[in-house]
Amino acid sequence: MNFEIPKEVNTGKVAEVTIGATSEQGGTRSHTVTIGGSTSLPFHFFEGQHPHRPAVAMEVFDKTPKKYLDSLMDYFGDVIDKPGEMAKKCVDEYGAELISVRLEGTHPEKGDKSAEEAAETVQQVLESVRVPLIISGHSHFEKINKVMKKVCEVTEGENCLINYVETDNYKTIAAACIAYKHTLVAQSPIDVNLAKQLNILLTDMNFPPERIVMDPLTSTLGYGLEYTYSIMERIRNDGLAGDKMLAFPMLINPGYESFRVKETWAPEKEYPDWGNLEQRAAYWEIATAMSLLLTGTELLIMYHPRAFEVVKNKIIEMYESKKES
Amino acid sequence: MALSGLDIFKLLPKTNCGDCNVPTCMAFAMKLAQKKADLSECPHASEEAKVTLGAASEPPIRLVKIGGTNALEVGNETVMFRHEKTFFHPTGVAIELRTSEGEEKLLSKIKEIEGYNVERVGEELSADLFFISHDSKNKEDFLKTVVLAKENSAKGIILDCSDEEILREGIELLKDTCPAVLLKNELSDKNIELTQNSDVSLILTAKSYDDLAKQTEKARNSGVNNLILNLENQNIGNQLQHNAILRRSALKKYFKPFGYPLFTYIHAESELDMLARASALLCKYDSIIVLPKYDKAMLYTLFTLRQNIYTDPQKPIQVDPKVYPIGEPTPESPVFVTTNFSLTYFIVSGEIENSGISAHLVVADAEGQSVLTAWAAGKFVGETIAKFIKDIKLEQQVKTRKIVIPGLVSQISGDLEDNLPGWEVIVGCQEASDIPSFVKSVKLT
Numbered sequence: 001m002n003f004e005i006p007k008e009v010n011t012g013k014v015a016e017v018t019i020g021a022t023s024e025q026g027g028t029r030s031h032t033v034t035i036g037g038s039t040s041l042p043f044h045f046f047e048g049q050h051p052h053r054p055a056v057a058m059e060v061f062d063k064t065p066k067k068y069l070d071s072l073m074d075y076f077g078d079v080i081d082k083p084g085e086m087a088k089k090c091v092d093e094y095g096a097e098l099i100s101v102r103l104e105g106t107h108p109e110k111g112d113k114s115a116e117e118a119a120e121t122v123q124q125v126l127e128s129v130r131v132p133l134i135i136s137g138h139s140h141f142e143k144i145n146k147v148m149k150k151v152c153e154v155t156e157g158e159n160c161l162i163n164y165v166e167t168d169n170y171k172t173i174a175a176a177c178i179a180y181k182h183t184l185v186a187q188s189p190i191d192v193n194l195a196k197q198l199n200i201l202l203t204d205m206n207f208p209p210e211r212i213v214m215d216p217l218t219s220t221l222g223y224g225l226e227y228t229y230s231i232m233e234r235i236r237n238d239g240l241a242g243d244k245m246l247a248f249p250m251l252i253n254p255g256y257e258s259f260r261v262k263e264t265w266a267p268e269k270e271y272p273d274w275g276n277l278e279q280r281a282a283y284w285e286i287a288t289a290m291s292l293l294l295t296g297t298e299l300l301i302m303y304h305p306r307a308f309e310v311v312k313n314k315i316i317e318m319y320e321s322k323k324e325s
Numbered sequence: 326m327a328l329s330g331l332d333i334f335k336l337l338p339k340t341n342c343g344d345c346n347v348p349t350c351m352a353f354a355m356k357l358a359q360k361k362a363d364l365s366e367c368p369h370a371s372e373e374a375k376v377t378l379g380a381a382s383e384p385p386i387r388l389v390k391i392g393g394t395n396a397l398e399v400g401n402e403t404v405m406f407r408h409e410k411t412f413f414h415p416t417g418v419a420i421e422l423r424t425s426e427g428e429e430k431l432l433s434k435i436k437e438i439e440g441y442n443v444e445r446v447g448e449e450l451s452a453d454l455f456f457i458s459h460d461s462k463n464k465e466d467f468l469k470t471v472v473l474a475k476e477n478s479a480k481g482i483i484l485d486c487s488d489e490e491i492l493r494e495g496i497e498l499l500k501d502t503c504p505a506v507l508l509k510n511e512l513s514d515k516n517i518e519l520t521q522n523s524d525v526s527l528i529l530t531a532k533s534y535d536d537l538a539k540q541t542e543k544a545r546n547s548g549v550n551n552l553i554l555n556l557e558n559q560n561i562g563n564q565l566q567h568n569a570i571l572r573r574s575a576l577k578k579y580f581k582p583f584g585y586p587l588f589t590y591i592h593a594e595s596e597l598d599m600l601a602r603a604s605a606l607l608c609k610y611d612s613i614i615v616l617p618k619y620d621k622a623m624l625y626t627l628f629t630l631r632q633n634i635y636t637d638p639q640k641p642i643q644v645d646p647k648v649y650p651i652g653e654p655t656p657e658s659p660v661f662v663t664t665n666f667s668l669t670y671f672i673v674s675g676e677i678e679n680s681g682i683s684a685h686l687v688v689a690d691a692e693g694q695s696v697l698t699a700w701a702a703g704k705f706v707g708e709t710i711a712k713f714i715k716d717i718k719l720e721q722q723v724k725t726r727k728i729v730i731p732g733l734v735s736q737i738s739g740d741l742e743d744n745l746p747g748w749e750v751i752v753g754c755q756e757a758s759d760i761p762s763f764v765k766s767v768k769l770t
Contacts, residue, residue, distance in 0.1 A: 003534045003580065006573050043565050067679070109762050139758065221626065222445070223675070224668040226633040229608075230408040237406070261675060263629075273443040275622025283600045283626040290604040291630060294565070310597045314561055314605070321562025 007047040010240040012247050014038045014298070015210055016052070019098065019161045019183055020132025026157035026181070030130035033098055035213075035298040036249035040240065042296050045322040053319045054293060056312045057098035057134055057301045058090035059255060062113060062121045063105030069259055071278045075305050083121050084128035091129045094305045095312065100134035100163065101125050102256075106147045107138045115150035122151050126158065134161040134301065141169040152176035159183055161299075163251070164215055167198050174207050185251055187215040190227050192234050192246070199245045213299060214248045220257040221288045228252075229295055236296035250296050254288040255303030282307040290314065328381045330358040336374035337367065344368050385575050386584050389526050389551050389612075391417070392481025393502035397453045399553075399612035400586035405572060408638050414586075415635040416607045418627060419454035419483055419615045421590075424470045425461040432473055434619060439478040443625055446642050446667055450628035452480065456507075456590075456615045457495075459486035464494075471495045475502065483507060483528070483615070489515055496525055505553060507588075512540040517547045526551035528588050528613075532558075534570070541582040553613065555588045561602055564589065568610040586612030596620060603627055608634055642667040643693035648717060649674060652683030656724040659684045659769035661753070662710060663731055664691035664699045672757045680761035684769075685723055689713045700734045707740025714745060725770040729753040 016037040021027025033055045040048025060083040068080065079086040083101060090096040103118045105111035122135060135151055137144040148162055149172060157180070164185035165173045177184045186202060188195040195214055203209055216235060219228045232250060239247030258264050263274065264281040274280060285307040289300055293315070302308040334354035345366040347353040356362035357378070364370050364378050388401035397417045404410045420438055422431055435455070442451045455474045459467045467486055474482055475498065482499055485507040486492045496504060496519060505526040508516055512529055519525060527544065529552055531537035537556055544552055556567045568587055574580040589611050593599035600623050603614050607630055616623065636642055646665045651674055663673045665688045677684050689710050691699035699705035710730075714720075726748050730738060732755035741750050754763040 003538045003574070003582070005534070005570055006578050008573075041569070043562055044569060045562070046566055046570070109765075219668075221633065222629040223671045225630070226407070226636050226638070227668065229634070230406070230638060233406050234408055260679065262678070263625075273441070273621065274625050275620060277622075279596060279620070280622035280626065282597055283622055286597060286601050287604040287626050287630050290601050291608045291634070294605060294608050306597055310595075310601045313598075314601050317560060318562035318565070321560045321566065324563065 005046060008040070010039055010048065010242075012039070012240045012242040012244070013049075014236075014239055014247050014249055014296075015212070017183060017210060017213055017249050019134070019159060021157055021159040021181075025159070027159060028126065028130070029132050029158065031132075032159070033132050038240075038296075041236065042294055043318050043321075050319075050322060052298075054298045054300065054315050055097045056308060056315070057100050057299065058094065058096035058305075058308060059100040059102055059136070059301050059303060060086040060090065060125060061102050061104065062118060063111045065104065067260070067265070069265055069281055069304075071281050072259070072303060084124040087125045087129045090305075091131055094308060096131065096308070097312075098132050098134055098161075098299075099125060099129055100136050100301045102136040103144075103147055103151075104138055106143055107140050108143055109140075110138075112143075115147045118147045119150045119154045122155060122160075126155065132160070133158065134163050136163040136301070139166075145169065145172040148173045149176045152180040152182055155182070156180040161185060161213060161251075163187075165198075165202075167194060167201065170198065170201060171205070174202055174205060177211070178207060183211040183213065185213050185215050186248075187217060190217045190219070190224075190231050192231060192238065195231075195235060196243070196245045199248065203245070209244070209248075212248045213251050214246075215251045215253075218252040218254065218257045218288070218292070220254070220261050221284055221291070222263060223257075223261055225288060225291065229291060232292060232295035232297070239296075249298035251299040251301070252289070252292050252297045253301050254285050254292070254307075255301055258285040258288055259303055282310075286310055328358065328378070330355040333357050333378065336371070336377055338369045338371070340369065342369065383584075385579060386572075386586065387550065387552070388414070389505075389553055389586050390503050391454060391483065391505045391526060391613075393479065395479060396503055397481050402572070402610075403576065405569075405576060407634060411637040411639070412635045414612065415631050416611055417453040417481075417613045418624065418631075419456040419613060420452050420619050421456045421458055421615055421617045422470055422474065423461075424457065424459045424463075424466040428469055428473070431470055432477065435474055435477045438619055439480065441621065441624065443628065445629060445632060447645055448632060450625075450632070452624060454481045454483055454613070456483045456485065459484075459488070459491065464488075464491050467491055468494060468498065471498050475499060481505070483613075485509075489519075493519060496523055499525075507555070507590075511536070512543055517544065517549055520549050520551075524551075526553060528553040528555050530555040530557055532556075538580075538582040541585065545581070552585045553588045554583065554585050555590075559592060561605060564602075565605060565609050568606070572610045588613045588615075590615040591617065593617075596623060599623065600626060604630055607631055641693040641695075644670045644688055646688050646690035646713065648719065648722060649686040649688055650683075651677045651686050654683040654685050656722070657770060658682075658723070658725070659727065659729065659764075660687060660719070660723055660725055661685070661729045662687040662689060662714075664689060664694060664696050664705050666691065666693050666695045666699070669695050673760070676757045676760040677764075680764045682764050685719075687714065687717075687719065687728070696731045696733050700737065705734065705737075707737045707742075707744045710737075710741055711744030727751055727770055729769060731755070 020029040020032040037051040164187040
């Protein structure tokens with residue numbers, strides 16, 4: 001019996017999105033990062049184009065997170081409260097391809113830092129590293145709108161990835177992104193239709209589609225990962241089948257989400273069956289990242305330097321197989 | 326390939342004799358297509374009809390068993406994506422035992438792995454198989470390891486031994502426990518002989534699709550059907566593409582030579598690398614994964630991933646309805662109530678934990694539905710919650726008489742107070758993520 005590789009041809013293509021801007025483009029980054037552009041399922045090089053490999057970012061904070069793993073403190077304890085220096089360490093020592101600046105400290109209940117303070121933090125990071133930036137916010141609409149507007153303004157032309165807007169709060173931040181030339185994350189709560197609806201709302205206000213990245217809302221391993229996994233597979237299938245309003249690159253947060261769950265901080269003493277804590281913390285983030293990579297993730301924000309390294313190396317290895325296909 | 330009623334009709338005698346108790350051959354064909362009748366009910370069916378229909382009713386990916394009582398079953402999958410239906414037979418995780426490790430070390434390792442059993446969301450999780458690789462020069466080491474594994478564990482066994490004679494003796498020791506054998510070289514007639522009079526499955530190794538198809542055809546033509554496929558490649562990108570192509574060929578093209586479960590021995594540079602590779606291959610179609618190392622944290626991570634991926638998307642995972650302690654609650658600590666949908670439980674318990682307080686979380690039986698769904702179905706209302714609280718005798722466990730309900734079902738608060746005399750109901754926040762600020766702003770006890 002002769003075997004022929006069964007190929008499936010798709011009519012759709014995931015949008016190509018570029019983050020960051022060099023001096024010629026009006027920014028100060030040494031290079032830009034482009035994601036998306038696939039015409040077949042993730043890593044199916046044998047039946048489609050995959051011009052850009054998924055990119056992996058690391059995250060710094062405007063305020064030391066209350067729960068930050070001891071095992072992560074071993075890597076970042078000296079710089080955790082200095083976002084500029086921490087960003088430099090992430091890029092120079094660990095190889096972060098982008099830096100996410102999390103502005104949790106501006107939340108009224110978590111420090112209530114002002115928009116100006118947030119802008120200053122972002123500028124510090126912009127000065128200390130040359131990779132493109134992601135600016136990550138929170139769910140306090142009134143405050144984050146103020147903060148993001150200010151941050152968009154002071155970083156005009158840098159083409160940061162502003163993370164995020166949702167259906168109940170998108171107009172102010174999206175308008176700021178248009179005005180100051182930034183890219184935007186559209187977040188929706190693990191639902192194909194809501195994801196699509198938000199993208200339609202954004203494009204209806206003339207938001208450029210080549211500047212949209214989707215966040216389907218990451219659930220961690222063991223905490224509903226299967227929902228995110230299947231919603232992402234459905235979004236990508238529909239996008240490749242030709243639904244342009246679902247054919248955007250996708251962002252996930254394995255770091256932020258993994259380090260909130262017990263499995264990454266409960267000691268082995270208390271849970272002997274869960275095994276060594278230091279390994280387990282990295283494993284949890286890796287398993288979350290690897291499984292969701294196969295569903296169409298193009299951008300990951302990771303925390304544990306060793307988890308980051310393994311996942312980035314796996315992506316590079318996967319793309320090496322592209323040559324043979 | 327599934328046959329239509331018309332395809333089947335063409336294979337029938339078309340005499341409308343009614344001996345099958347269906348008036349016409351056409352009607353009988355329709356019943357066969359819907360699998361509501363069996364061809365054996367037609368006494369006049371031709372050999373051709375039997376062969377063709379028999380092949381069509383074979384599952385596209387064969388179910389293969391490894392092990393004795395409680396054998397691991399793998400294969401028989403029907404979809405590419407879990408959201409299309411579900412994945413049926415979870416990936417078997419095998420741990421490697423090297424025969425050079427020495428009897429004492431092997432025995433304690435086998436006992437430890439056999440005893441490793443971890444609970445997650447009401448499910449007991451453990452390793453499924455031993456993978457015995459013969460890397461010592463001594464035949465006795467191999468046979469000894471097989472005996473140790475068999476005597477100290479009920480797990481199925483995969484044998485990896487390049488010496489045919491030693492392998493034969495090993496298989497002999499595993500009679501009646503359906504072992505599997507990893508063949509690293511091209512399938513030989515001698516290999517096929519191994520399967521005569523024994524219930525062994527063969528894991529065929531190849532470097533190309535054509536080579537693999539050639540070997541499975543050879544096995545099938547010799548009547549050997551318990552096969553597992555090992556299309557070797559070191560690159561994770563190639564492995565994932567191979568797995569997708571093999572599965573798609575079997576499911577969509579009904580390409581019989583690839584209609585078998587898939588196998589990978591994980592070669593890795595480090596533990597983290599091993600976990601990364603195993604995670605990817607577990608999601609994308611491997612039925613058996615061999616880990617060269619025994620590491621509890623790695624197993625727990627992989628078991629959790631396997632549980633997630635192999636959950637039936639149509640059936641939510643439930644947690645046991647009961648009172649869960651969050652932090653270190655005392656009888657004076659506040660009481661929250663929610664449903665037993667696993668995701669709801671995880672998110673709510675996580676956010677209470679994040680808030681830094683200790684509390685009692687009452688997880689009521691709502692048949693695994695989320696808060697709003699359960700409320701709409703009448704399974705999370707004043708009466709049912711009150712009954713549950715009485716059944717578990719909560720009043721004897723806590724001193725407080727205040728209970729926090731999810732903000733999404735504020736409308737049940739009066740009803741709950743009516744059904745629960747002596748208790749005050751506090752309406753909580755709508756989103757779990759607001760729990761940390763909610764507990765600061767409201768007096769809960």
